[in-house]
Amino acid sequence: MSLTIRRGARLQVRGASKKFGDKEVLQGVELDIPAGQFVAIVGRSGCGKSTLLRLIAGLEEPTEGDLSLDSSEIAGIREDTRMLFQDARLLPWKRALANVQVGVKSRDADEALKALEQVGLADRAGEWPGVLSGGQRQRVALARALASSPRLLLLDEPLGALDALTRIDMQQLIEQLWEDQRFTAVLVTHDVSEAVALADRVVLIENGRIALDVNIALDRPRERDSGFAHYEKLILDRILERDDSSSTTKRKVSYSI
């Protein structure tokens, strides 16, 4: 057990701000994510949640503040951090297996096949991405991300483009793989119910600041019961309050969910 727990990395964000020109997208974000935790970052589009994820990935540098992974500063792209994008971003000219091999440092085919097995796609190893369905492509991308056993997995709305049933499958797959491998996971999503279903902790970002940070004290696997609905409502109310001061619209919206 001690070995598996060691797998995740502790992520710390200290006073991170990001400016694009005059526009301040993130303002002094403070976040401490213990090793192995599954955190969901939610917020409206344009709130800065994707920018925060790009800072963590090392794709962008913060204008102020700093980020660190297990007390080593994040300066650029790291080998122990992998990212799952919304549009699977498979290389269309490589077969599924070769795409997973991109994620294996030694390019070892057996290791890549093992990763494909984990996501249940070993039998599609020889297919071109063009003939796979959206859900299968995302699973290949997940295999690619996990093939190198990352200590931090970043998920940038990875299920946004999938249909409802495939989403539920993918959520279960991600949860199961996370429970097996115990990497630290940061999921960016605009779907509050997805966040509550998957995460230990949900962080709401509003106008570049953390507006809410709740631990989800529900057992796994999660049932969509009253406890689930409580958290969902708590977060949704907080999101919607900001924009609609009139209580009638707020009530109408929360009923419809």
Added chain:
Amino acid sequence: MKWLSKLAASRLAPVYVPVLILAVWQLLGQLGYISTRTLPTPLAVAEAGVALVRSGDIFLYIWDSTRRAFIGLFIGGGIGFALGLLNGMSAGANRLLDSTLQMIRNVPHLALIPLVIIWFGIDETAKIFLVALGVFFPIYINTLHGIRSIDPGLVEMSKVYGLKGFSLYWEVILPGAVSSILVGLRYALGFMWLTLIVAETISADSGIGYMAMNAREFMRIDIVVFAILLYALLGKLSDSAAKWLESRLLQWNPNYAKQ
């Protein structure tokens, strides 16, 4: 009209019209409606072809023309590809070079023939230079376009997965640009034969164009027509080769996948 739709559905449907044209041509020629001094009959052209094949000269001519064509393609295409790559990957190089190249592109390269003859005389160099110039731009422009239109999301993904330098280029950028580069190659092959025909017609001492011009002096119109058909055949062959290359290199693309 039933027989017509039946005819169109047959496997040999594309062959009927050309065969009909040839038959009518042969008939009109034989009956004397078309003077053999204007246009020889298809049979006469075929006979001339057979005679040329028997004597073996024809292979020498085809070899000379093909060699010129492909040396020109190799030089011009190579430079076009390299510059397309450079300007596609480096914004600085693009700013520095692209507008100059676009200016040169607007000069019809065949207009340079008098100048080229003064520079290089009428030997091999002149023809190869013209072919190289003709194939340069289609390859340059399409390579540049191919690299420019690569999905930036894929490049970002590659960086996250630690691909850089040569492997980024070899596994992501080049395969992403291949379909566009092949379009350029097909255009270039067209320009290649066109330029060569013009260059060989003006001055040559070997090759298919030389054969045609020589035959003209002796009023051997059958050989002239045969030479024209040879050019058509070579053009068609190289286009088929490019298509084959497309189906090989673009297997992954559902638009090109073989049914």
